Amino acid sequence: MAEENILTTGGHHIEEGLVHLQLAEDAMDICRSMSLWPMTFGLACCAIEMMACGMARFDMARYGAEVFRPSARQADLMIVAGTVTKKMAPAVVRLYEQMPAPKWVMALGNCAISGGPFKFKNQYGIIEGVDKLIPVDVFVPGCPPRPEALLEGLFEIQQKVSGKRWWPVPEALQKEKF
Amino acid sequence: MSQIPVELVKILIALVAVAAFVGLNGLVLVYLERKVAGHIQRRPGPFEVGPHGLLQPLADAVKLIGKQLFTPKNADGFLFWLAPILSFMPVLLLFLPLPFGPKLTGMNLNLGLLLILAFSGLNVLATCLAGWGSNNKYGILGAARAVSQSVAYEIPLLLSVLAIAFQTGSLNLSEVVAGQGSWPWQWNFMVQPLAFIIFFVSALGETNRAPFDLAEAESELTAGFHTEYSGMGFGMFFLAEYANMIVVCSVAVALFLGGWNGPFFDGAWWFLAKVYVLLLVMIWLRWTFPRVRFDQLLNLNWKWLMPLALLNLLITAFVTKLS
Numbered sequence: 001m002a003e004e005n006i007l008t009t010g011g012h013h014i015e016e017g018l019v020h021l022q023l024a025e026d027a028m029d030i031c032r033s034m035s036l037w038p039m040t041f042g043l044a045c046c047a048i049e050m051m052a053c054g055m056a057r058f059d060m061a062r063y064g065a066e067v068f069r070p071s072a073r074q075a076d077l078m079i080v081a082g083t084v085t086k087k088m089a090p091a092v093v094r095l096y097e098q099m100p101a102p103k104w105v106m107a108l109g110n111c112a113i114s115g116g117p118f119k120f121k122n123q124y125g126i127i128e129g130v131d132k133l134i135p136v137d138v139f140v141p142g143c144p145p146r147p148e149a150l151l152e153g154l155f156e157i158q159q160k161v162s163g164k165r166w167w168p169v170p171e172a173l174q175k176e177k178f
Numbered sequence: 179m180s181q182i183p184v185e186l187v188k189i190l191i192a193l194v195a196v197a198a199f200v201g202l203n204g205l206v207l208v209y210l211e212r213k214v215a216g217h218i219q220r221r222p223g224p225f226e227v228g229p230h231g232l233l234q235p236l237a238d239a240v241k242l243i244g245k246q247l248f249t250p251k252n253a254d255g256f257l258f259w260l261a262p263i264l265s266f267m268p269v270l271l272l273f274l275p276l277p278f279g280p281k282l283t284g285m286n287l288n289l290g291l292l293l294i295l296a297f298s299g300l301n302v303l304a305t306c307l308a309g310w311g312s313n314n315k316y317g318i319l320g321a322a323r324a325v326s327q328s329v330a331y332e333i334p335l336l337l338s339v340l341a342i343a344f345q346t347g348s349l350n351l352s353e354v355v356a357g358q359g360s361w362p363w364q365w366n367f368m369v370q371p372l373a374f375i376i377f378f379v380s381a382l383g384e385t386n387r388a389p390f391d392l393a394e395a396e397s398e399l400t401a402g403f404h405t406e407y408s409g410m411g412f413g414m415f416f417l418a419e420y421a422n423m424i425v426v427c428s429v430a431v432a433l434f435l436g437g438w439n440g441p442f443f444d445g446a447w448w449f450l451a452k453v454y455v456l457l458l459v460m461i462w463l464r465w466t467f468p469r470v471r472f473d474q475l476l477n478l479n480w481k482w483l484m485p486l487a488l489l490n491l492l493i494t495a496f497v498t499k500l501s
Contacts, residue, residue, distance in 0.1 A: 027240070031236070074412050100245050100409060167226070
Protein backbone atom coordinates (compact mmCIF):
# COMPACT_ATOMS: atom_id res chain seq x y z
CA MET A 1 0.00 0.00 0.00
CA ALA A 2 1.05 3.54 -0.67
CA GLU A 3 0.26 4.62 2.88
CA GLU A 4 3.10 2.69 4.42
CA ASN A 5 5.65 4.22 2.10
CA ILE A 6 4.79 7.81 2.91
CA LEU A 7 4.06 7.46 6.59
CA THR A 8 6.07 10.16 8.32
CA THR A 9 8.18 9.68 11.38
CA GLY A 10 8.22 13.42 11.88
CA GLY A 11 8.43 14.54 15.48
CA HIS A 12 5.19 15.63 17.01
CA HIS A 13 6.33 17.44 20.11
CA ILE A 14 9.40 19.37 21.17
CA GLU A 15 12.41 17.88 22.89
CA GLU A 16 12.69 17.81 26.65
CA GLY A 17 14.41 20.88 28.02
CA LEU A 18 17.57 20.72 30.13
CA VAL A 19 16.07 22.90 32.82
CA HIS A 20 12.46 22.69 33.93
CA LEU A 21 10.75 25.82 35.13
CA GLN A 22 7.13 24.90 35.72
CA LEU A 23 5.77 28.45 35.74
CA ALA A 24 7.57 29.48 32.56
CA GLU A 25 6.52 26.31 30.76
CA ASP A 26 2.90 26.79 31.78
CA ALA A 27 2.96 30.39 30.57
CA MET A 28 4.50 29.25 27.30
CA ASP A 29 1.81 26.59 26.86
CA ILE A 30 -0.97 29.10 27.49
CA CYS A 31 0.54 31.48 24.94
CA ARG A 32 0.84 28.63 22.44
CA SER A 33 -2.75 27.58 22.93
CA MET A 34 -3.95 31.16 22.53
CA SER A 35 -2.21 31.74 19.22
CA LEU A 36 -2.70 28.66 17.08
CA TRP A 37 -2.10 29.91 13.57
CA PRO A 38 -3.63 27.50 11.06
CA MET A 39 -2.22 26.84 7.64
CA THR A 40 -4.07 28.07 4.53
CA PHE A 41 -4.74 24.55 3.35
CA GLY A 42 -8.01 23.06 2.15
CA LEU A 43 -8.51 19.77 0.33
CA ALA A 44 -12.25 19.58 -0.35
CA CYS A 45 -15.65 20.86 0.69
CA CYS A 46 -14.77 20.94 4.43
CA ALA A 47 -12.46 23.81 3.54
CA ILE A 48 -15.54 25.92 2.80
CA GLU A 49 -16.66 25.41 6.39
CA MET A 50 -13.15 26.33 7.52
CA MET A 51 -13.38 29.58 5.53
CA ALA A 52 -16.78 30.28 7.05
CA CYS A 53 -15.08 29.92 10.41
CA GLY A 54 -12.76 32.80 9.64
CA MET A 55 -15.57 35.08 8.47
CA ALA A 56 -17.90 37.42 10.27
CA ARG A 57 -20.45 35.05 11.78
CA PHE A 58 -18.21 32.52 13.51
CA ASP A 59 -14.93 34.43 13.59
CA MET A 60 -12.09 32.25 14.78
CA ALA A 61 -10.15 35.50 15.31
CA ARG A 62 -11.80 35.87 18.70
CA TYR A 63 -9.61 33.04 20.00
CA GLY A 64 -6.48 34.29 18.25
CA ALA A 65 -6.58 31.70 15.48
CA GLU A 66 -7.38 33.84 12.45
CA VAL A 67 -3.86 34.32 11.14
CA PHE A 68 -4.03 31.78 8.33
CA ARG A 69 -0.39 31.53 7.26
CA PRO A 70 0.22 30.56 3.65
CA SER A 71 3.69 29.21 4.47
CA ALA A 72 3.93 25.99 6.47
CA ARG A 73 7.00 27.37 8.27
CA GLN A 74 4.90 29.89 10.16
CA ALA A 75 1.90 27.70 10.96
CA ASP A 76 1.15 25.85 14.21
CA LEU A 77 -2.01 23.99 13.31
CA MET A 78 -2.76 21.91 10.26
CA ILE A 79 -6.47 21.57 9.58
CA VAL A 80 -6.84 18.64 7.20
CA ALA A 81 -10.11 19.82 5.68
CA GLY A 82 -11.34 17.22 3.22
CA THR A 83 -10.62 14.02 1.36
CA VAL A 84 -6.98 12.97 1.21
CA THR A 85 -6.49 11.39 -2.20
CA LYS A 86 -3.47 9.21 -2.84
CA LYS A 87 -2.13 11.82 -5.23
CA MET A 88 -2.39 14.50 -2.57
CA ALA A 89 -1.00 12.35 0.25
CA PRO A 90 2.72 13.05 -0.37
CA ALA A 91 1.98 16.78 -0.38
CA VAL A 92 0.09 16.51 2.92
CA VAL A 93 2.98 14.66 4.52
CA ARG A 94 5.52 17.11 3.14
CA LEU A 95 3.56 20.10 4.44
CA TYR A 96 3.32 18.45 7.85
CA GLU A 97 7.05 17.87 7.91
CA GLN A 98 7.70 21.47 6.87
CA MET A 99 5.89 22.85 9.90
CA PRO A 100 8.25 23.73 12.75
CA ALA A 101 7.64 22.08 16.14
CA PRO A 102 5.51 22.29 18.22
CA LYS A 103 2.71 21.52 15.78
CA TRP A 104 -0.79 20.13 15.94
CA VAL A 105 -3.12 18.47 13.47
CA MET A 106 -6.88 18.51 13.29
CA ALA A 107 -8.71 16.04 11.02
CA LEU A 108 -11.83 17.88 9.90
CA GLY A 109 -14.74 15.87 8.53
CA ASN A 110 -15.45 12.21 7.91
CA CYS A 111 -13.20 11.98 4.85
CA ALA A 112 -10.13 13.03 6.79
CA ILE A 113 -11.10 10.75 9.69
CA SER A 114 -11.84 7.53 7.84
CA GLY A 115 -12.46 8.12 4.15
CA GLY A 116 -16.11 9.01 4.72
CA PRO A 117 -18.47 8.36 1.80
CA PHE A 118 -15.57 7.39 -0.46
CA LYS A 119 -14.69 4.32 1.57
CA PHE A 120 -16.04 1.22 -0.12
CA LYS A 121 -14.76 -2.14 -1.20
CA ASN A 122 -12.05 -2.02 -3.87
CA GLN A 123 -11.72 1.75 -3.82
CA TYR A 124 -8.30 2.77 -5.09
CA GLY A 125 -8.23 6.56 -4.96
CA ILE A 126 -8.16 7.80 -1.38
CA ILE A 127 -6.39 7.37 1.93
CA GLU A 128 -8.87 6.06 4.49
CA GLY A 129 -8.11 8.50 7.25
CA VAL A 130 -5.31 11.02 7.44
CA ASP A 131 -4.08 9.42 10.68
CA LYS A 132 -2.52 6.73 8.52
CA LEU A 133 -0.13 9.40 7.27
CA ILE A 134 0.47 11.84 10.09
CA PRO A 135 -0.32 11.90 13.82
CA VAL A 136 -3.68 13.56 14.46
CA ASP A 137 -4.55 15.39 17.68
CA VAL A 138 -8.25 16.04 17.32
CA PHE A 139 -10.90 14.45 15.10
CA VAL A 140 -13.93 16.59 14.24
CA PRO A 141 -16.72 14.42 12.77
CA GLY A 142 -19.39 15.63 10.36
CA CYS A 143 -19.98 15.70 6.64
CA PRO A 144 -19.07 18.49 6.58
CA PRO A 145 -18.84 19.58 10.23
CA ARG A 146 -20.54 22.83 11.17
CA PRO A 147 -18.25 25.77 11.94
CA GLU A 148 -19.28 25.42 15.59
CA ALA A 149 -17.81 21.92 15.51
CA LEU A 150 -14.56 23.27 14.11
CA LEU A 151 -14.45 25.85 16.89
CA GLU A 152 -15.09 23.08 19.41
CA GLY A 153 -12.19 21.13 17.87
CA LEU A 154 -10.00 24.22 18.27
CA PHE A 155 -10.96 24.41 21.95
CA GLU A 156 -10.07 20.73 22.33
CA ILE A 157 -6.60 21.42 20.95
CA GLN A 158 -6.27 24.43 23.24
CA GLN A 159 -7.17 22.15 26.13
CA LYS A 160 -4.65 19.59 24.96
CA VAL A 161 -1.92 22.22 24.75
CA SER A 162 -2.53 24.12 27.97
CA GLY A 163 -4.32 21.48 30.06
CA LYS A 164 -7.37 23.64 30.68
CA ARG A 165 -10.71 24.23 29.03
CA TRP A 166 -10.85 28.01 28.70
CA TRP A 167 -14.32 28.70 27.39
CA PRO A 168 -17.81 27.77 28.66
CA VAL A 169 -19.20 24.47 27.36
CA PRO A 170 -22.40 24.77 25.25
CA GLU A 171 -25.54 23.33 26.84
CA ALA A 172 -26.05 20.70 24.15
CA LEU A 173 -22.57 19.37 24.78
CA GLN A 174 -22.78 19.47 28.56
CA LYS A 175 -25.20 16.52 28.62
CA GLU A 176 -23.10 14.39 26.31
CA LYS A 177 -19.57 14.98 27.41
CA PHE A 178 -19.33 16.23 30.92
CA MET B 179 40.64 56.86 34.58
CA SER B 180 39.48 57.49 31.12
CA GLN B 181 36.51 59.70 30.51
CA ILE B 182 33.37 58.26 28.98
CA PRO B 183 32.17 60.69 26.33
CA VAL B 184 28.79 62.21 27.18
CA GLU B 185 27.63 61.92 23.61
CA LEU B 186 28.12 58.14 23.67
CA VAL B 187 26.04 57.75 26.84
CA LYS B 188 23.32 59.90 25.29
CA ILE B 189 23.23 57.76 22.16
CA LEU B 190 23.11 54.57 24.26
CA ILE B 191 20.20 55.86 26.34
CA ALA B 192 18.41 56.98 23.17
CA LEU B 193 18.92 53.57 21.55
CA VAL B 194 17.52 51.71 24.56
CA ALA B 195 14.54 54.07 24.69
CA VAL B 196 13.97 53.58 20.97
CA ALA B 197 14.15 49.79 21.31
CA ALA B 198 11.52 49.90 24.06
CA PHE B 199 9.39 52.29 21.99
CA VAL B 200 9.58 50.04 18.92
CA GLY B 201 8.72 46.91 20.92
CA LEU B 202 5.76 48.51 22.64
CA ASN B 203 4.45 50.10 19.48
CA GLY B 204 4.90 46.84 17.60
CA LEU B 205 2.56 45.12 20.05
CA VAL B 206 0.05 47.96 19.89
CA LEU B 207 0.14 47.98 16.09
CA VAL B 208 -0.36 44.21 15.78
CA TYR B 209 -3.40 44.52 18.04
CA LEU B 210 -4.69 47.57 16.15
CA GLU B 211 -4.21 45.93 12.77
CA ARG B 212 -6.12 42.80 13.72
CA LYS B 213 -8.83 44.73 15.51
CA VAL B 214 -9.31 47.21 12.65
CA ALA B 215 -9.27 44.33 10.14
CA GLY B 216 -11.96 42.62 12.21
CA HIS B 217 -14.18 45.66 12.43
CA ILE B 218 -13.79 46.45 8.73
CA GLN B 219 -14.97 42.90 7.99
CA ARG B 220 -17.82 43.22 10.53
CA ARG B 221 -16.40 40.84 13.10
CA PRO B 222 -14.95 41.61 16.53
CA GLY B 223 -11.36 40.50 15.82
CA PRO B 224 -9.30 39.19 18.76
CA PHE B 225 -11.65 39.23 21.70
CA GLU B 226 -11.24 36.44 24.24
CA VAL B 227 -7.50 36.48 25.03
CA GLY B 228 -7.42 39.11 27.73
CA PRO B 229 -10.03 41.88 27.94
CA HIS B 230 -11.08 42.63 24.34
CA GLY B 231 -8.13 40.54 23.15
CA LEU B 232 -5.55 42.94 24.58
CA LEU B 233 -3.12 40.14 25.44
CA GLN B 234 -3.29 38.64 21.94
CA PRO B 235 -0.09 40.25 20.54
CA LEU B 236 1.78 39.22 23.69
CA ALA B 237 0.66 35.60 23.31
CA ASP B 238 1.70 35.67 19.65
CA ALA B 239 5.11 37.12 20.47
CA VAL B 240 5.82 34.52 23.18
CA LYS B 241 4.65 31.73 20.90
CA LEU B 242 6.90 32.93 18.07
CA ILE B 243 9.87 32.97 20.44
CA GLY B 244 9.08 29.38 21.44
CA LYS B 245 8.89 27.99 17.91
CA GLN B 246 11.54 25.81 16.35
CA LEU B 247 14.09 27.72 14.28
CA PHE B 248 14.63 26.12 10.96
CA THR B 249 17.33 26.52 8.30
CA PRO B 250 16.31 24.88 5.04
CA LYS B 251 18.55 22.37 3.30
CA ASN B 252 21.03 23.96 0.86
CA ALA B 253 20.24 27.43 2.18
CA ASP B 254 23.08 29.82 2.84
CA GLY B 255 23.00 29.69 6.63
CA PHE B 256 24.92 32.90 7.20
CA LEU B 257 22.92 35.08 4.81
CA PHE B 258 19.69 33.37 5.86
CA TRP B 259 20.07 34.41 9.49
CA LEU B 260 21.76 37.72 8.71
CA ALA B 261 18.71 38.96 6.82
CA PRO B 262 16.17 39.26 9.68
CA ILE B 263 18.75 40.94 11.90
CA LEU B 264 19.76 43.28 9.10
CA SER B 265 16.14 44.20 8.47
CA PHE B 266 15.52 45.08 12.11
CA MET B 267 18.74 46.67 13.39
CA PRO B 268 18.95 49.75 11.10
CA VAL B 269 15.38 50.64 12.05
CA LEU B 270 16.53 51.51 15.56
CA LEU B 271 18.96 54.01 14.05
CA LEU B 272 16.20 55.60 11.99
CA PHE B 273 14.43 56.74 15.15
CA LEU B 274 17.40 58.76 16.44
CA PRO B 275 17.00 61.97 14.39
CA LEU B 276 13.19 62.03 14.70
CA PRO B 277 11.95 65.05 16.67
CA PHE B 278 9.31 63.61 18.99
CA GLY B 279 9.01 66.83 20.97
CA PRO B 280 10.62 70.28 21.26
CA LYS B 281 13.46 68.78 23.33
CA LEU B 282 12.84 65.08 22.74
CA THR B 283 15.27 64.07 20.01
CA GLY B 284 17.77 61.23 20.10
CA MET B 285 20.40 63.08 18.08
CA ASN B 286 19.91 66.57 16.71
CA LEU B 287 21.63 66.08 13.35
CA ASN B 288 22.01 68.63 10.58
CA LEU B 289 21.50 65.89 8.02
CA GLY B 290 18.90 63.87 9.93
CA LEU B 291 16.64 63.49 6.93
CA LEU B 292 19.51 62.19 4.83
CA LEU B 293 20.40 59.67 7.53
CA ILE B 294 16.86 58.30 7.56
CA LEU B 295 16.66 58.06 3.78
CA ALA B 296 20.08 56.40 3.55
CA PHE B 297 19.62 53.78 6.25
CA SER B 298 16.08 52.88 5.28
CA GLY B 299 17.66 51.52 2.07
CA LEU B 300 19.23 48.68 4.08
CA ASN B 301 15.80 47.16 4.49
CA VAL B 302 15.75 46.36 0.77
CA LEU B 303 19.10 44.61 1.09
CA ALA B 304 17.74 42.51 3.95
CA THR B 305 14.71 41.51 1.88
CA CYS B 306 16.99 40.63 -1.02
CA LEU B 307 19.28 38.53 1.17
CA ALA B 308 16.32 36.76 2.75
CA GLY B 309 14.97 35.73 -0.61
CA TRP B 310 18.37 34.79 -1.99
CA GLY B 311 19.65 32.97 1.08
CA SER B 312 16.65 30.76 1.66
CA ASN B 313 17.07 28.67 -1.52
CA ASN B 314 13.39 28.89 -2.36
CA LYS B 315 11.81 29.89 -5.66
CA TYR B 316 9.05 31.88 -3.99
CA GLY B 317 11.61 33.61 -1.83
CA ILE B 318 13.72 34.71 -4.76
CA LEU B 319 10.69 35.87 -6.74
CA GLY B 320 9.54 37.91 -3.76
CA ALA B 321 13.00 39.38 -3.31
CA ALA B 322 13.24 40.32 -7.00
CA ARG B 323 9.90 42.07 -6.77
CA ALA B 324 10.86 43.85 -3.58
CA VAL B 325 14.05 45.21 -5.13
CA SER B 326 12.47 46.56 -8.31
CA GLN B 327 9.59 48.00 -6.32
CA SER B 328 11.78 49.70 -3.74
CA VAL B 329 14.16 51.14 -6.35
CA ALA B 330 11.20 52.55 -8.23
CA TYR B 331 9.42 54.04 -5.24
CA GLU B 332 12.52 55.51 -3.65
CA ILE B 333 12.75 58.14 -6.43
CA PRO B 334 9.40 59.93 -6.01
CA LEU B 335 9.85 59.63 -2.25
CA LEU B 336 13.19 61.45 -2.42
CA LEU B 337 11.85 64.04 -4.86
CA SER B 338 8.89 64.88 -2.64
CA VAL B 339 11.15 65.17 0.39
CA LEU B 340 13.50 67.36 -1.64
CA ALA B 341 10.65 69.78 -2.36
CA ILE B 342 10.27 70.37 1.39
CA ALA B 343 14.04 70.69 1.78
CA PHE B 344 14.09 73.36 -0.96
CA GLN B 345 11.28 75.24 0.66
CA THR B 346 12.66 75.23 4.20
CA GLY B 347 16.32 75.23 3.24
CA SER B 348 17.20 72.59 5.83
CA LEU B 349 17.67 68.83 6.17
CA ASN B 350 17.40 69.02 9.94
CA LEU B 351 14.07 67.57 10.97
CA SER B 352 13.90 69.63 14.17
CA GLU B 353 14.34 72.84 12.19
CA VAL B 354 11.72 71.81 9.63
CA VAL B 355 9.25 71.17 12.44
CA ALA B 356 10.13 74.39 14.26
CA GLY B 357 9.49 76.32 11.03
CA GLN B 358 5.84 75.28 11.03
CA GLY B 359 3.11 76.89 13.12
CA SER B 360 0.68 75.48 15.64
CA TRP B 361 -2.44 75.52 13.48
CA PRO B 362 -3.16 73.13 10.62
CA TRP B 363 -3.14 75.92 7.97
CA GLN B 364 0.43 76.77 8.97
CA TRP B 365 1.70 73.27 8.25
CA ASN B 366 3.69 72.34 5.19
CA PHE B 367 1.04 70.14 3.61
CA MET B 368 -1.06 73.28 2.93
CA VAL B 369 1.79 74.58 0.75
CA GLN B 370 2.83 71.20 -0.66
CA PRO B 371 -0.30 69.02 -0.88
CA LEU B 372 0.96 67.16 -3.95
CA ALA B 373 4.28 66.35 -2.31
CA PHE B 374 2.43 65.01 0.72
CA ILE B 375 0.26 62.69 -1.36
CA ILE B 376 3.25 61.49 -3.39
CA PHE B 377 5.24 60.93 -0.20
CA PHE B 378 2.48 58.91 1.41
CA VAL B 379 1.84 56.69 -1.63
CA SER B 380 5.56 56.09 -2.10
CA ALA B 381 5.89 55.33 1.60
CA LEU B 382 3.25 52.62 1.21
CA GLY B 383 5.34 51.19 -1.64
CA GLU B 384 8.57 51.49 0.34
CA THR B 385 7.26 49.67 3.40
CA ASN B 386 5.72 46.87 1.25
CA ARG B 387 2.29 47.54 2.67
CA ALA B 388 -0.89 46.52 0.89
CA PRO B 389 -2.03 47.43 -1.74
CA PHE B 390 1.67 47.29 -2.71
CA ASP B 391 2.68 44.17 -0.74
CA LEU B 392 3.88 42.32 -3.82
CA ALA B 393 7.03 41.08 -2.11
CA GLU B 394 4.94 38.78 0.07
CA ALA B 395 1.88 38.33 -2.13
CA GLU B 396 0.15 35.42 -0.42
CA SER B 397 -1.98 34.36 -3.34
CA GLU B 398 0.95 33.98 -5.76
CA LEU B 399 4.16 33.60 -3.78
CA THR B 400 3.13 31.67 -0.62
CA ALA B 401 4.72 34.23 1.69
CA GLY B 402 7.28 35.81 -0.63
CA PHE B 403 10.71 36.58 0.75
CA HIS B 404 9.99 35.20 4.25
CA THR B 405 8.49 31.91 3.07
CA GLU B 406 11.19 29.84 4.77
CA TYR B 407 11.42 31.76 8.03
CA SER B 408 9.91 30.21 11.13
CA GLY B 409 9.55 31.50 14.65
CA MET B 410 11.41 34.65 15.55
CA GLY B 411 13.03 34.98 12.10
CA PHE B 412 9.58 35.71 10.79
CA GLY B 413 8.85 37.75 13.91
CA MET B 414 11.81 40.04 13.21
CA PHE B 415 10.57 40.78 9.68
CA PHE B 416 7.16 41.46 11.11
CA LEU B 417 8.53 43.82 13.74
CA ALA B 418 10.74 45.56 11.18
CA GLU B 419 7.73 46.15 8.95
CA TYR B 420 5.82 47.82 11.75
CA ALA B 421 8.84 49.82 12.86
CA ASN B 422 9.32 51.02 9.28
CA MET B 423 5.70 52.06 9.15
CA ILE B 424 6.20 54.14 12.28
CA VAL B 425 9.32 55.73 10.79
CA VAL B 426 7.73 56.76 7.49
CA CYS B 427 4.65 58.07 9.28
CA SER B 428 6.86 60.02 11.70
CA VAL B 429 8.82 61.54 8.82
CA ALA B 430 5.56 62.45 7.08
CA VAL B 431 4.31 64.09 10.28
CA ALA B 432 7.56 65.98 10.83
CA LEU B 433 7.82 67.20 7.22
CA PHE B 434 4.22 67.88 6.32
CA LEU B 435 1.94 67.84 9.35
CA GLY B 436 3.74 70.15 11.75
CA GLY B 437 5.45 67.52 13.94
CA TRP B 438 4.97 68.28 17.61
CA ASN B 439 3.24 71.58 16.81
CA GLY B 440 -0.46 71.52 17.50
CA PRO B 441 -3.31 73.72 18.62
CA PHE B 442 -3.14 74.96 22.25
CA PHE B 443 -0.42 72.66 23.64
CA ASP B 444 2.68 71.89 21.61
CA GLY B 445 4.35 68.65 22.59
CA ALA B 446 5.14 65.01 21.98
CA TRP B 447 1.47 63.99 22.34
CA TRP B 448 0.58 65.85 19.15
CA PHE B 449 3.39 64.06 17.37
CA LEU B 450 2.22 60.64 18.57
CA ALA B 451 -1.44 61.40 17.84
CA LYS B 452 -0.66 62.46 14.27
CA VAL B 453 1.60 59.43 13.71
CA TYR B 454 -1.16 57.13 14.88
CA VAL B 455 -3.73 58.80 12.62
CA LEU B 456 -1.43 58.14 9.64
CA LEU B 457 -0.81 54.55 10.80
CA LEU B 458 -4.55 53.97 11.03
CA VAL B 459 -4.93 55.30 7.49
CA MET B 460 -2.28 52.79 6.37
CA ILE B 461 -4.10 49.91 8.08
CA TRP B 462 -7.41 51.13 6.65
CA LEU B 463 -5.92 51.13 3.13
CA ARG B 464 -4.58 47.62 3.60
CA TRP B 465 -7.94 46.13 4.46
CA THR B 466 -9.85 48.15 1.84
CA PHE B 467 -7.90 47.81 -1.40
CA PRO B 468 -7.01 44.60 -3.25
CA ARG B 469 -3.38 44.03 -4.19
CA VAL B 470 -2.33 45.69 -7.47
CA ARG B 471 -0.73 43.79 -10.31
CA PHE B 472 3.01 44.21 -10.74
CA ASP B 473 2.79 46.18 -14.01
CA GLN B 474 0.14 48.43 -12.46
CA LEU B 475 2.43 49.04 -9.52
CA LEU B 476 5.33 50.13 -11.74
CA ASN B 477 3.09 52.05 -14.14
CA LEU B 478 1.67 54.08 -11.29
CA ASN B 479 5.17 54.92 -10.19
CA TRP B 480 6.96 55.69 -13.47
CA LYS B 481 4.04 57.27 -15.33
CA TRP B 482 2.40 59.28 -12.56
CA LEU B 483 4.31 59.69 -9.33
CA MET B 484 7.70 60.37 -10.93
CA PRO B 485 6.64 63.10 -13.43
CA LEU B 486 4.35 64.72 -10.87
CA ALA B 487 7.10 64.75 -8.25
CA LEU B 488 9.54 66.26 -10.77
CA LEU B 489 7.01 68.92 -11.76
CA ASN B 490 6.34 69.70 -8.14
CA LEU B 491 10.04 70.02 -7.46
CA LEU B 492 10.53 72.36 -10.44
CA ILE B 493 7.68 74.63 -9.36
CA THR B 494 8.99 74.67 -5.80
CA ALA B 495 12.45 75.59 -7.01
CA PHE B 496 11.08 78.44 -9.13
CA VAL B 497 8.90 79.81 -6.36
CA THR B 498 11.65 79.67 -3.73
CA LYS B 499 14.06 81.36 -6.15
CA LEU B 500 11.59 84.14 -6.94
CA SER B 501 10.36 84.85 -3.43
